[in-house]
Amino acid sequence: MMLRFCERPTEAVARDLLGCVVRHGETAGMIVETEAYLGGDDLAAHSARGLTERTRVIFGPPGHAYVYFIYGMHECLNVVVDREGTPGCVLIRALEPLSGLRRMYARRHWNGPAIGLANGPGKLTEALAITRAQYGAPLDRDDFGIRLWDTKPRFEIDVTPRIGITKCADWPLRFVWANHPCLSKRSRGV
DNA sequence: GGTAGGATGGGCT
């Protein structure tokens, strides 16, 4: 199921991941914001520089986690998609917290409203304790995985340019659950 | 309401 769902064009998977649930242990959240990173001439994608030790998993089979370390302190979670050998991945940018909220608060050292627990790519990995230890992990397992949404979404989807990049900055590859309160901060108002 | 700057380290030229 997970493999067939992910073995499709990157933009389609990025859109369809909205409303799906990411779980790690007792913590889980619903995906409300994603970004597609393509192969080919998408120079914003890590895979654009070719196959290296870091990007190896992006060139492998779909349905696995690509986790990378950024800005010296944050980890970001991606889902490897498209066919094996065809690079493509979907960055998970924001979650609505669903379970394990006490755990998330403790990990995040946060005491504001729950919508602020995982409303950003670096925040959600901290809230769910996802690190490079999960690099390459299959996403169809109970302890760490994504539960797919099998009914038609009943929310509106907005498509905008991606956040925080300079190359291909105007490509419309960011997908959000329109007006959801848990969208990432830098993306509000778009 | 807004923005500027610092923290901090791995990946790649």
Place this chain on the structure above:
DNA sequence: GCCCATCCTACCC
């Protein structure tokens, strides 16, 4: 040595 798919705080309207 430069570039980051970020977050938080301080400070200023």
